[in-house]
Amino acid sequence: MSRQYDVIVVGAGNGGLAAGGITSKNGLSTLVLERHNIPGGSATSFRRGRFEFETSLHELAEVGPNPFEGTVRQLFDELGAKDVEWHFEENAFRVVLPGEGGFDATLPTGEEAFADEMERQVPGCRESVKAVFELGRHAIEAIQYLSKGTPDPAVLQSEYADFMRIASHTTKEVLDALHMPKRAQDILVTYWCYLGAPADQLDFLYYALMLILYVQLRPAMPKMRSHEMSLALEKAIHEHGGEIWYNSEVERILVKDGKAYGVAVDGKEIYAEHIICNSHMGNALSRLLPAEEIPEKMLKLANARDIALSFVTVYLGMNRSAEELGIHDYSNFVIPCADSREQYNRCCSMEDSGYAIMNCLNTVIPESSPEGTCTLFFTTMYYGDVWKDVKPEEYKKLKIKIAGEIIENCEKALGITLKPYIEEIVIAAPPTFARYLMTPRGTPYGYQFDMWDSIMMRTMNVEAEEPIKNLRFCGACGERGDGYSSAYISGMNTGLRTVRDAKEGK
Numbered sequence: 288m289s290r291q292y293d294v295i296v297v298g299a300g301n302g303g304l305a306a307g308g309i310t311s312k313n314g315l316s317t318l319v320l321e322r323h324n325i326p327g328g329s330a331t332s333f334r335r336g337r338f339e340f341e342t343s344l345h346e347l348a349e350v351g352p353n354p355f356e357g358t359v360r361q362l363f364d365e366l367g368a369k370d371v372e373w374h375f376e377e378n379a380f381r382v383v384l385p386g387e388g389g390f391d392a393t394l395p396t397g398e399e400a401f402a403d404e405m406e407r408q409v410p411g412c413r414e415s416v417k418a419v420f421e422l423g424r425h426a427i428e429a430i431q432y433l434s435k436g437t438p439d440p441a442v443l444q445s446e447y448a449d450f451m452r453i454a455s456h457t458t459k460e461v462l463d464a465l466h467m468p469k470r471a472q473d474i475l476v477t478y479w480c481y482l483g484a485p486a487d488q489l490d491f492l493y494y495a496l497m498l499i500l501y502v503q504l505r506p507a508m509p510k511m512r513s514h515e516m517s518l519a520l521e522k523a524i525h526e527h528g529g530e531i532w533y534n535s536e537v538e539r540i541l542v543k544d545g546k547a548y549g550v551a552v553d554g555k556e557i558y559a560e561h562i563i564c565n566s567h568m569g570n571a572l573s574r575l576l577p578a579e580e581i582p583e584k585m586l587k588l589a590n591a592r593d594i595a596l597s598f599v600t601v602y603l604g605m606n607r608s609a610e611e612l613g614i615h616d617y618s619n620f621v622i623p624c625a626d627s628r629e630q631y632n633r634c635c636s637m638e639d640s641g642y643a644i645m646n647c648l649n650t651v652i653p654e655s656s657p658e659g660t661c662t663l664f665f666t667t668m669y670y671g672d673v674w675k676d677v678k679p680e681e682y683k684k685l686k687i688k689i690a691g692e693i694i695e696n697c698e699k700a701l702g703i704t705l706k707p708y709i710e711e712i713v714i715a716a717p718p719t720f721a722r723y724l725m726t727p728r729g730t731p732y733g734y735q736f737d738m739w740d741s742i743m744m745r746t747m748n749v750e751a752e753e754p755i756k757n758l759r760f761c762g763a764c765g766e767r768g769d770g771y772s773s774a775y776i777s778g779m780n781t782g783l784r785t786v787r788d789a790k791e792g793k
């Protein structure tokens with residue numbers, strides 16, 4: 288069989304588009320295969336009535352308003368994908384714990400303003416909040432040093448001692464060690480759900496990095512929803528000579544004697560030197576790869592990991608403006624209890640967890656829906672295989688019940704009235720995402736982080752965990768885990784490793 292492409296990318300999600308952009312930009316003939324008729328995977332939009340809804344993006348990290356440059360902005364610039372108009376949030380988040388002893392805190396962006404507001408909410412916590420930012424910045428420098436090549440242990444000990452101290456500790460352990468009052472910890476870790484694991488399971492390093500990126504570079508939103516970013520990357524791939532075939536579901540990844548050499552699509556085989564898989568690793572292991580060619584260590588690793596969370600999302604088109612509804616903040620976290628582990632535990636069943644995030648794009652981009660209207664986007668999460676027992680005949684009723692609970696919980700906690708003003712409603716549940724993304728349990732988040740499987744461990748083992756020659760994975764199952772910026776960066780890194788190997792003739 289003769290090689291037809293240098294690289295085939297399976298899936299045009301954020302990871303696949305970034306990988307295909309990098310390989311085509313670097314002169315490798317690249318074919319991206321996507322089963323849908325549009326790019327983006329999770330990163331897209333849809334229309335109902337007079338509204339265009341963002342499908343998935345709450346907040347995008349690592350862009351940064353000019354002149355600050357986050358890695359995502361650098362990647363888009365590098366690929367020439369400049370057609371995106373990013374807008375930035377003023378506040379990081381609002382978090383509301385209703386009831387006696389609860390709190391209602393709106394945390395601004397900017398490190399000083401953030402620390403000031405934390406101090407106002409919980410007197411005496413300022414120093415420990417500043418220490419979190421200090422440690423996070425130190426960690427960024429250490430990671431930059433580590434990424435330059437083989438690190439010198441003596442330099443690590445002398446220059447990056449604090450990094451070495453915190454690298455193997457959970458967020459909760461470090462915040463306790465900094466003597467941060469528990470109430471301040473509960474507010475500070477609001478973003479834990481974006482990384483999918485509670486504070487006592489999530490490594491401090493990654494949480495601090497994410498917090499700094501959101502608070503300093505500010506969360507970004509593309510004007511025309513995330514679809515605009517997917518289209519910009521699609522265009523860049525074409526401009527660099529790459530091809531994207533839509534409506535092309537890869538049925539198998541071809542592997543022989545431990546080496547990947549092509550894919551089967553529409554009953555035909557296409558051959559390439561390198562295969563990059565943006566389909567969930569669980570999907571690749573159970574459907575795409577020949578069972579006899581899967582190394583045992585790959586299976587063991589996949590089985591040791593937990594499949595990450597799944598979401599129910601409710602999209603509302605409202606016939607009132609955000610102002611008329613009394614909505615002023617973009618990201619509103621409504622939590623049922625203060626502690627992140629308890630919040631997590633509540634999300635491990637089909638009962639109403641009381642947990643919801645409500646986003647209103649009009650507070651950042653007023654013209655994102657017709658005048659006098661606004662769109663709202665609600666999310667709640669589920670851990671474990673809790674949706675497996677839902678019978679098909681119960682599904683619709685259940686979805687509507689959950690949507691009702693989410694809306695009511697937000698109405699009560701935020702003191703707003705929504706129900707009489709709903710013009711359009713769309714509900715997506717784990718089966719919706721499973722069908723669209725082809726991920727187990729519909730997770731958009733890959734595998735859940737754990738201390739044995741933290742960002743450090745994944746980054747250090749990234750090549751060791753790709754035991755089939757010429758086959759790499761990118762996206763939410765990659766070393767950076769879930770999220771838009773993580774998937775883009777994992778795609779970029781996978782593309783760069785592929786370019787390196789292609790140039791070295793490996």
Ligand SMILES: Cc1cc2nc3c(=O)[nH]c(=O)nc-3n(C[C@H](O)[C@H](O)[C@H](O)COP(=O)(O)OP(=O)(O)OC[C@H]3O[C@@H](n4cnc5c(N)ncnc54)[C@H](O)[C@@H]3O)c2cc1C
Nearest residue numbers: 298300301302322328329343345346537566762763770771
């Ligand atoms: C409701 C929701 C809210 C979210 N909020 C945020 C947020 O605020 N901030 C943030 O950073 N992240 C957020 N995320 C997570 C983020 O969207 C994902 O982690 C990220 O987009 C995953 O990208 P990926 O590269 O893994 O690809 P995916 O989005 O999973 O796309 C994979 C692509 O591969 C295609 N594919 C799969 N199998 C095949 C095959 N066999 N052949 C051809 N094509 C195939 C699929 O059709 C799909 O297009 C959210 C996700 C959801 C669903």
